[in-house]
Amino acid sequence: MVIFAVRIMAENLIKAAVDAGKEERYQVMLPQIKALVEGETDLIANISNVMAVLKETMNFFWVGVYFVKAEELVLGPFQGPLACTRIGYGKGVCGKAWQEGRVIVVPDVEQFPGHIACSSLSKSEIVLPVIINDRVRMILDVDSDQLNDFDALDAKYLSEVTAIISDVYKATMI
Numbered sequence: 681m682v683i684f685a686v687r688i689m690a691e692n693l694i695k696a697a698v699d700a701g702k703e704e705r706y707q708v709m710l711p712q713i714k715a716l717v718e719g720e721t722d723l724i725a726n727i728s729n730v731m732a733v734l735k736e737t738m739n740f741f742w743v744g745v746y747f748v749k750a751e752e753l754v755l756g757p758f759q760g761p762l763a764c765t766r767i768g769y770g771k772g773v774c775g776k777a778w779q780e781g782r783v784i785v786v787p788d789v790e791q792f793p794g795h796i797a798c799s800s801l802s803k804s805e806i807v808l809p810v811i812i813n814d815r816v817r818m819i820l821d822v823d824s825d826q827l828n829d830f831d832a833l834d835a836k837y838l839s840e841v842t843a844i845i846s847d848v849y850k851a852t853m854i
């Protein structure tokens with residue numbers, strides 16, 4: 681019953697959000713994401729739902745996570761076209777965000793040295809590290825098929841999403 685209610689709430693919020701501006705969509709979406717992960721401790725289930733809500737609410741071309749596993753990033757839950765499964769440390773935008781532990785906004789992927797093109801349609805990108813206990817454990821990657829599609833607003837609100845994912849990760853570790 682609770683799951684049903686959350687699903688109806690999420691569907692209504694998504695419908696309301698798609699017509700709104702970018703900031704309003706983020707503001708509507710964040711409490712919804714928090715509610716979705718509450719009470720569920722399975723990491724993959726939670727991240728899968730978070731990626732689905734991001735895709736549907738923000739209409740991203742591609743959104744997904746990579747997990748830090750040994751010396752590589754390995755693909756996790758995502759929404760969008762198929763993607764590269766493994767990315768080395770320091771490689772591409774994702775590997776660079778892992779190495780440097782910071783958010784990277786790429787207005788034009790063709791201008792980013794070493795960019796890894798999983799899809800030829802991807803034109804701009806934002807990558808955020810998910811930091812848990814001072815270490816990058818995951819990467820959140822969002823791609824657009826439009827040039828210059830991400831800015832400080834996306835960095836601000838997507839950082840709130842990575843903070844939620846970080847909390848979910850910690851809850852799973854306990």
Ligand code: SME
Binds near residue numbers: 805821
């Ligand atoms: N473009 C990324 C690779 C991941 S895909 O875009 C999903 C990069 O350069 O790291």
